[in-house]
Amino acid sequence: MDRRKFLKSLGIGMAGMxxxxxxxxxxxxxxxxxxxxxFLGILIDTTRCIGCRSCExxxxxxxxxxxxxxxxxxxxxxxxxxTETQWTIVNRYKTDRGxxxxxxxxxxxxxxxxxxxxxxxxMKKRQxxxxxxxxxxxxxxxxxxxxxxxxxxLEAHSPSPRIRKCFLCWDKRLVKGEIPxxxxxxxxxxxxxxxxxxxxxxxxxxxxxxxxxxxHNIYGETEVGGTSVMYLSAVPFEQLGFRTDLxxxxxxxxxxxxxxxxxxxxxxxxxxxxxxxxxxxxEED
Amino acid sequence: xxxxQASPEKRTLKDFITFIIAELKPRGKIFTPFNIIxxxxxxxxxxxxxxxxxxxxxxxxxxAPGFPWGIWIGFNVMVGVAFAGGAYVLTFVVYILRSEKYHxxxxxxxxxxxxxxxFYAGAILLDLGRWWNIVNPLIGNKxxxxxxxxxxxxxxxxYMIAEFLEFSPAFAEWLGLKRIRKILRSFTLAAVIFGxxxxxxxxxxxxxxxxxxxxxxxxxxxxxxxxVLFFVSGIFGGIxxxxxxxxxSTRVFGYQLTTDFRRSYDDIVLGLAKTCAAVMFVYLFLKAxxxxxxxxxxxxxxxxxYWYLTEVVGLTLIPCILYLRGFRDRNxxxxxxxxxxxMAGIIINRCxxxxxxxxxxxxxxxxxxxxxxxxxxxxxIVFAHIWVFRWIVHRMAVYRKPPAWAVEQDRRGEKKxxxxxx
Numbered sequence: 001m002d003r004r005k006f007l008k009s010l011g012i013g014m015a016g017m018x019x020x021x022x023x024x025x026x027x028x029x030x031x032x033x034x035x036x037x038x039f040l041g042i043l044i045d046t047t048r049c050i051g052c053r054s055c056e057x058x059x060x061x062x063x064x065x066x067x068x069x070x071x072x073x074x075x076x077x078x079x080x081x082x083t084e085t086q087w088t089i090v091n092r093y094k095t096d097r098g099x100x101x102x103x104x105x106x107x108x109x110x111x112x113x114x115x116x117x118x119x120x121x122x123m124k125k126r127q128x129x130x131x132x133x134x135x136x137x138x139x140x141x142x143x144x145x146x147x148x149x150x151x152x153x154l155e156a157h158s159p160s161p162r163i164r165k166c167f168l169c170w171d172k173r174l175v176k177g178e179i180p181x182x183x184x185x186x187x188x189x190x191x192x193x194x195x196x197x198x199x200x201x202x203x204x205x206x207x208x209x210x211x212x213x214x215x216h217n218i219y220g221e222t223e224v225g226g227t228s229v230m231y232l233s234a235v236p237f238e239q240l241g242f243r244t245d246l247x248x249x250x251x252x253x254x255x256x257x258x259x260x261x262x263x264x265x266x267x268x269x270x271x272x273x274x275x276x277x278x279x280x281x282x283e284e285d
Numbered sequence: 286x287x288x289x290q291a292s293p294e295k296r297t298l299k300d301f302i303t304f305i306i307a308e309l310k311p312r313g314k315i316f317t318p319f320n321i322i323x324x325x326x327x328x329x330x331x332x333x334x335x336x337x338x339x340x341x342x343x344x345x346x347x348x349a350p351g352f353p354w355g356i357w358i359g360f361n362v363m364v365g366v367a368f369a370g371g372a373y374v375l376t377f378v379v380y381i382l383r384s385e386k387y388h389x390x391x392x393x394x395x396x397x398x399x400x401x402x403x404f405y406a407g408a409i410l411l412d413l414g415r416w417w418n419i420v421n422p423l424i425g426n427k428x429x430x431x432x433x434x435x436x437x438x439x440x441x442x443x444y445m446i447a448e449f450l451e452f453s454p455a456f457a458e459w460l461g462l463k464r465i466r467k468i469l470r471s472f473t474l475a476a477v478i479f480g481x482x483x484x485x486x487x488x489x490x491x492x493x494x495x496x497x498x499x500x501x502x503x504x505x506x507x508x509x510x511x512x513v514l515f516f517v518s519g520i521f522g523g524i525x526x527x528x529x530x531x532x533x534s535t536r537v538f539g540y541q542l543t544t545d546f547r548r549s550y551d552d553i554v555l556g557l558a559k560t561c562a563a564v565m566f567v568y569l570f571l572k573a574x575x576x577x578x579x580x581x582x583x584x585x586x587x588x589x590x591y592w593y594l595t596e597v598v599g600l601t602l603i604p605c606i607l608y609l610r611g612f613r614d615r616n617x618x619x620x621x622x623x624x625x626x627x628m629a630g631i632i633i634n635r636c637x638x639x640x641x642x643x644x645x646x647x648x649x650x651x652x653x654x655x656x657x658x659x660x661x662x663x664x665x666i667v668f669a670h671i672w673v674f675r676w677i678v679h680r681m682a683v684y685r686k687p688p689a690w691a692v693e694q695d696r697r698g699e700k701k702x703x704x705x706x707x
Contacts, residue, residue, distance in 0.1 A: 081350060113497045119435035120418070121427035136426045139342075139414020141353035142434050146497040150351050154414050156343035161414040224500075243500065251497045255433050258493035258512050262436060262486055269482040273381055277474065280383045 039110065039129035040168070041228030042183060043199040044103060045206070046240060047213060048190035051076070051090055051101035058185035059088045062172050079241055082106075084155045084164040088182055095235040102240045103182075103191075106131065106151040106166040107220060108228035110196075111250035114143030114152050123152070123163070129196065129228045130168035137163060148224055148246050168228070196228055203232055225250025304460075312679045323668040330665025333658050334411065342414055345658035352640055352653035356663050357412040359639030363491055364632050365405025365666075367515075370523025372398025372448060373484035380477045387553055389546045392455055392683045393534060394527050397674060399448035404670040406441040411662060433493045440487035447480035458691050459681040467694055488519040495638045503642040505584050505593045508575040511638075517571065521564040522631040524557050525604075528624040538678055541685040551617060558608045558620040561627070565605035572597055589645050596637065600630030 053070040060067050065085045068075075076092035081104075088105040108131050109115075114123045115131060122137035139161055143152040155161035169180040178184075183193040192199060203218045219237045220230035223246045231237070238244050337345045346355060375394045378384045410416050422429065422438050429435045450472045457466030492515030499507050508514070535542065535550065542550075576582060584590050607623035610616070637643070640653045655663075678684060686692070 083350070116431045117434060117497055119429040119432040119438055120421045121429045134427075136418060136421050137415055138418040138421060139416070140409070140412070140434065141414070142432070142494075144353035145495075145501075148498075148500040153350075154342075154353065156346070156348060157341060158343070159339065159341040161341060246500050251499065252431070254496045254499055254509075255493050257509070258433065258489065258496070259431075259436075265486055266482060269485060270478050273377075273478045273481055277381045277383075277478075280381070282383070 037127045038195040038197060039108075039228050040174070040194065041108065041129055041196045041199055041230065042168070042180065043192040043194070043203055043230050043232065045190050045192070045232045046100055046102045047232065047234045048188045049090070049101040049103065050188055050190075051092060052187060053090050054185040054187060055088050055103055055182035055191065056086065056090060058181035059166070060086075062169060062181040063087070082151055082153065082165065084153050087164065087166045091241065093240050095239040097234050100233070100235060100240060102231070102233075104241075105229065106168075107149050107223075108166075108168060109224055109250070110226040110228065111224075111252050113146035113148065113224070113251035116252035117142045117146045126170055128168075128170065128174055130170040130174065131165075132167050132170050133163040133165075135162075146251065148243065148251065196226075196230075199230060203230060206232060219244075222248040224248070225253075308680055319671075323672070326661060326664050327668050327672070330661050330668075333662050334665065337411065337658075337662070338416060342412075345656060345662070347654055347656040347659060349651065349653035351644055351647060351651075354412065354639050355653055356636070356640075356655045356659055357408050359636040360632065361405050361408035361411075361663055361666050363635035363639060364522075365401050365408065366488065366491060367519045367522040367631050367635060368526040368628070369398040369401035369405070370484065370488060370519035371527040372401075372451075372523070373481050374520055374523050375527065376451065376477045377481050380474060381481070386549065386556060389543075389549060390527065390531060390553060392452065393530070393678070395448060395452045396455075396677060396683055397526070397530055398523075399445065399452055400670050400674055402441060402445045402448060404666050404673075406445070408663075408666050411666075433490055433496075437487050437490045437494060440483045440490065444480055444483040444487065447476045447483065450476035451480065454691070455681045455683060455687070458687050463690060463694070466691060467698070470695070470698065484519075485516065489513065489516040491515055492638075495643075498643065501644050502638065503584075503589050503593075503645040504579065504581050505576070505589060506637055506642045508579060510571060510575055514568065514571060514575075517564060517568045518631060518634060521561045521568065521627060524561045524564070525624040525627040525631075528554055528557055528561075528620060529628060532621050532624075534678070534684065537675070538684050541678075543686055546684065551615070554617055554620055555612055555615060558612045558623065561623075562605050562608035562612065565601060565608070565627070569597070569602055569605065572601075589642065592637075592642070596630055596633050600626055600633060604630065 053068065056068050057070050059065070065087070068086065076090075079091050079093075080086070080089045082089050088103055090101055090103045093100050093102060108125075108129055110125075112123070112125055112131050115125045117123075118137075119140070119142065120136050120138060122134040123143050124132050124134065126132055139154055141154055143163065144150075144154060151165050153164050155164055168174065169178070169182075173180060179193045180191075183191040192202065194202070200218065200221060203221075207214045207216055207218075213234055214232055215234065215236055217237070218230050218232060219242055220227040225248065231240075231242070233240055236244075333345060349355075371394050375387055375391055379387050379391045410419060413419060418426070421427065422435055423442065450469065453469040454466050454473070457463075457469055489512035492511040492513075495502065496507075496509075496511055531550070531554065585594060604623040604626040607619050607626065611618075611620035611623060633641075644652075682688065682691075
């Protein structure tokens with residue numbers, strides 16, 4: 001091997017390593033708590049919900065969404081899903097223990113799939129706990145595709161669509177030190193706002209105190225690695241339209257294995273290919 | 286054949302412009318059945334694309350809450366990239382393993398791969414709600430380095446450049462740029478090595494993309510091995526595309542084929558069929574392993590199970606057997622049927638991950654079914670690819686022999702390389 005060849009090979013190798021370094025993804029943030037601050041969240045006690053839909057109204061007023069007619073009971077006939085203009089939705093369920101109302105909205109996962117799948121970091125898990133959205137979004141809908149709760153929704157009928165979902169009032173109220181509008185509006189304290197740790201303690205306390213009233217499980221404590229919005233219920237969660245097959249692993253962990261392999265392949269593959277190329281070189285006849 | 290090609294090295298700008306204008310004019314018959322079908326679809330599709338880019342996604346896309354991706358991602362992007370896999374597989378065989386046998390089809394395959402990335406990766410733009418922000422992950426308006434999609438986006442861009450470099454000598458020959466061709470030719474090996482590395486990563490990356498949606502993907506399709514399965518199926522999908530494309534091209538562009546090409550073409554197809562069968566066997570083995578390991582065999586007796594068997598047995602195992610038989614009996618016809626079946630299998634496989642086996646529990650009435658506009662636009666992308674491919678093949682040395690000076694240049698280059706080594 002002469003000098004020029006050596007330098008050439010070295011150059012290709014170095015280029016590979018540099019690119020590997022640049023293109024290799026960084027580590028996922030595996031901690032539930034960022035920089036010492038605790039995540040805030042909402043505990044929803046479905047045994048206390050009376051289906052008044054005050055939360056829907058408060059949400060719409062805070063974010064200038066179309067005002068819902070909360071006197072109209074016909075909306076309960078069908079299980080509704082959140083849309084780009086309705087970020088929090090009260091549904092009615094027929095269960096073993098009679099009629100139960102449950103409010104559905106973005107769960108603000110601790111390690112959210114939408115956040116880690118976003119290629120421009122438009123979806124962001126704030127230090128305070130809410131998952132928010134930014135204008136640099138491309139609208140690729142990767143977040144919507146990955147969301148296990150179907151809550152990241154891109155406005156369909158807009159030439160400049162945004163991701164619309166519950167932001168836990170982060171920009172409108174939390175930054176001013178106020179609590180989310182839905183929690184404030186709830187007349188029965190079915191919604192409780194606090195740090196995630198406090199909410200879990202409170203939820204456990206209620207279960208211990210009234211063991212017959214609740215199923216002994218907090219939905220969102222461990223689902224997909226834990227969420228900032230959590231639920232208490234008198235009936236098994238499947239009866240309230242919740243998915244109970246989500247598992248306890250956070251979804252971003254599912255693709256970390258692949259991401260770790262990327263820099264390795266980026267460095268080893270070119271070297272291997274160059275080696276094979278040299279090895280197959282024919283001598284002059 | 287074409288006097289223009291023999292133009293001297295030094296030309297004025299005016300000559301150059303006249304040359305380009307002359308080349309832009311269509312060649313061959315205009316009213317062919319293919320043109321009569323594709324031209325109106327292209328015209329309508331282009332109007333729809335402009336309309337959609339101005340007025341937003343909701344104006345053309347079927348409304349199905351919970352199904353964010355449709356055929357543009359499932360068919361155009363995912364399938365398009367898998368079918369473009371032939372380019373990196375063949376560059377590996379020809380430039381790394383130095384198999385001269387497949388040299389005659391290498392340029393057509395690279396060109397096809399390059400155009401596939403331009404058009405099918407370009408199809409992402411159609412599906413972006415805020416498409417003007419597509420440059421953000423590239424210019425650093427936040428680098429989402431944790432995202433698999435970030436990796437895929439960068440790889441698409443870099444791979445397009447690598448593919449262009451691999452094909453660029455043909456451009457230089459067309460324009461008669463001898464010195465530039467020599468420089469471009471020297472980039473080929475680096476571009477090939479870089480291209481194969483990128484392909485390995487983003488073919489599997491497209492699989493890793495859907496992994497975070499585990500709760501939404503039917504257990505028969507979800508496995509930790511999705512990236513490996515995507516990588517392996519991209520190999521036989523790509524080779525099947527090469528066989529299929531060759532079938533059509535050898536007829537349409539028959540007038541430019543050299544006698545050498547004609548003589549060796551059957552052997553090339555037989556070799557590809559054998560490779561395909563082997564790769565498909567690996568894929569089926571992995572599929573079986575995943576099925577047994579996941580203990581999902583009981584799900585096979587459900588409607589989704591039958592759909593799974595259609596994909597794995599009907600459109601993977603059967604073409605695998607057909608490839609083997611075609612190879613054994615030297616029967617090109619059987620191999621072509623196998624290629625078409627294998628391609629159908631890839632289409633169904635990719636669409637399964639994006640909208641068919643995705644949220645399988647949603648009843649049919651609420652499922653995503655593409656609108657006619659989406660279908661027209663998806664076809665527009667395919668036809669645009671074919672039109673540009675045809676335009677280039679008619680003008681550049683893709684199937685035909687490169688000009689004599691280029692052959693001489695390569696021969697001298699190889700000789701020099703040997704002298705340096707020895």
